[in-house]
Amino acid sequence: MTTENLLEIKNLSISFKNGPEEVPTLHNINISLKPGELVTIVGESGSGKTITVRSILGLLKTPPTLYTGGSILYKGKDLLKNKKKDWREIRGKEISMVFQDPMTALNPVFTIGEQMLNVYLYQGKKRARRWFGKPSNEEKKAARERAxxxxHKMSLPDPEGLLERYPFELSGGMRQRIVIALALIHTPKLLIADEPGTALDVTVQNSINKELQRLVKEEGISMLYITHNLGVAKEMGERTYVMQYGKVVEEGNTEDVFLRPKETYTKNLLAALPKLV
Structure with a gap:
């Protein structure tokens, strides 16, 4: 593994406009990720995890979002200076994101095949597909084969048959696997998983997490995994960042963070875990 960082968030500070006032929300966030590395960000709800990772893809509307300091470097380039054209080239191709709720991430009126093929064929395009020439048979064949x-890599039964089905015909676990497949369709260098198991039961969540770990190795990508579940964080990441009130309060090797925590907040989080008597 190279020592050069793929992603480096440096002293990132964000406020939100609330009428005439500015409400500071993130405070000097520093997070780094090397190629091929799986890193977790853990913290209670409202600690700033999702705001941090959404800022990587420019998904926070400005205003009310105000970037008051710092930078987000991806391959050495500051993403905060991106224009619309730059974002189109990065989103879905260089950096992809898996969202919390698979039912809202998938369009219920299109089949799984239509959604996957459209993402493969039109991701990063400036206008709607009606403005483009009809894809060639070779392009459509390549899109279908990739889907x-x-x-198949997501361990879903009958992949060809699934392409003809609609999201509401599938279970929550199957939908989440499809959302992950959509995020990987262009083999991004960085995958952001924002609490992908929140809407699923524990056994399905565990299965999804194992698939993500396996795919990170097979596809050779890096992953930022966001969760408020300490047990999941311990199993997933090589390194862990702990967030509280919009700050990173502790970071380090995952084993050190969980077995030898330094900060009171981390110790309190670990003490709050239910124990079998």
């Missing part, structure tokens, strides 16, 4: 390949 089937990813559904």
């Amino acid at each position: 089937i390949e990813l559904l």
